[in-house]
Amino acid sequence: MVAQRPISRPIILLGLVSLLTDMASEMLYPIAPLYLTGPLGASLILVGLLEGLAEGMGGILKGYFGALSDRLGTRAPFVRAGYTLSAFSKPLPGLWPAASAVALGRLADRLGKGLRSAPRDALLASHAPIGAQGRVFGFHRAMDTAGAVLGPLAALAFLALRPGDYATLFLLAFLPGILAVLCVWRVQDVPFQPASSRRFAPLAVLSYWKQSPPDYRRLVIALTLFGLVNSSDVFLILKAKQAGFSDTAAIGGYVLYNAVYTLAAYPAGDLADRLGKRRVIGWGLGLYAAVYVGFALLTQAWQAWVCFAIYGLYAAATEGVSKAWIAEIVPPEQRGAAIGLQTMLASLSVVVASTTAGLLWEKLDPTAPFWVAAGGAWLALFWLRATTRA
Incomplete structure (x- = not known):
């Protein structure tokens, strides 16, 4: 019997869709804070609040639509609708150049992400052979993040x-x-x-917590603790600018982060399949803490380049691997709710993290958000090591 290929045609196709969508999103993501704080005159508090609200709204919908896809027994309609909405949100600020249009476009994009994310990840897990979840999610994250390299490069060339x-x-x-x-x-x-054949309730995703496996709950607590300090990446871009980066160099640093992430995502998934998801995620959290200490101590531009590169290794070791771990812990018919609940809690945490980071930056000191984030990552790592099994 011939072994099933880890990366099959449906997985490649979903990767291509994510690459193109992320290319579109990342043409704008590093540009939006520069556009808001430059020509449109918005404050950093508004930037942090917008990012927090966008991620929070998207997070709530990830949980809702993940659980709904479990109840309906289908994933693809949610995936199609979510990507379509995100695509049509992109040109809005170009048609209407105002801070409110940027905000509305960002919120609509996150709405589409909330609609598709958990059903898509559950669909990916359904196409993954046994023992290859890490590689499948690593491949998808690599394709997704390749778009995050191509998008800013296209933006740089245009600008x-x-x-x-x-x-x-x-x-x-x-x-x-x-x-x-x-x-x-x-x-x-x-x-x-x-x-279940019971009538679907809007808060069904929250009730999943009680019926979820204990290993799932312990992992989600660790990831949520981390999410409470993991603010938007726009603060890394703004901190690099403070250290002497031009707008172009700041975007270039973000491109470097995504390039490293793209190259490391599949090998990180393969390591997770071989050595265990817990170990690889632990390495990722340690790298995150080191990067944020580095940004707090940043004084020269070359140091920012190093930090952006290491930040790509952190992302490769955590984002896809955590979803692969959840997909292994829970049965197939619960994956939408399980992934949706975790991403919902993570996204809601970003509301706290990004808003707090903006306040700490403006009211206390620009280094304060980075010290807080590094400390929170170590706390999450300690919980992960103490409560979960390898």
């Missing part, structure tokens, strides 16, 4: 030709987004028998 023309850039981001929409309709569903 080099037309400096400060942010409005047109928002319009151009619609192109890869619409290509993703065309591809996502080719994604095959994997129907399954729902675990």
Whole structure:
């Protein structure tokens, strides 16, 4: 009998959709704070609040639609609708150059992400062979993050030709987004028998906590503790600018982070399959703490480049691996609710983390958010080591 390939056609297709969507999003993500705080005159507190609200709203919807996909026994319709909404949110600030349009476009994009994320990850897990969850999620994160490399590079190339023309850039981001929409309709569903025939309740995802496996609860507590200090990456970009980066260099640092993440995601998933998810995530949290101490002590531009590169290794060791671990812990018919609840709690934590980071930066000291984040990462690592099994 021939062994099933870890990376099959449906997984490649979902990876391509994520690459194109993230390319569109990341053309704008590092640009948006510069656009808001520059030409539109928004404060850092507003930037942090917007990021927190966008992630928080998306997080609540991840939980809701993840649980709903479990109850309906289907994933693909949620995936298709979510990617379509995100694509059509991209050009809004280009058509209407105002801070409110940037905010509305960002919120609509996160709404689409909330609609698709948990069902998509559950669908990925359904296509993954036994023992290859880490590699499947690592491959998907690599494809997704490749878009995060191509997007900012495209933005840099455009801004080099037309400096400060942010409005047109928002319009151009619609192109890869619409290509993703065309591809996502080719994604095959994997129907399954729902675990319950009871009427679906809006808060069903919260009730999943009581019926979830103990290993799942312990892992989610560790990830949520970490989420409470893991603020938006825009603060890394802004801190690099404070250390002497130009707008172009700040975006370049973000590109370097995503490039390292892209190259390391699949090997990290493979290591997680071989050595255990707990160990690899622990390494990732340690790297995160080191990076944030580095940003707190940042005095020269070259140090920021090093920190951005190590930050890519942290992301590769944690983001896909944590979802792969959850997919192994829970049965297939519960994966939507399980992944949805974890990502919902993580996204709601970003509301606290990003808003607090903005306040600490402006009211206390620009280094304060980074010291707090490093301490929180060590706390989460201690909990993970003390309560979960290898």
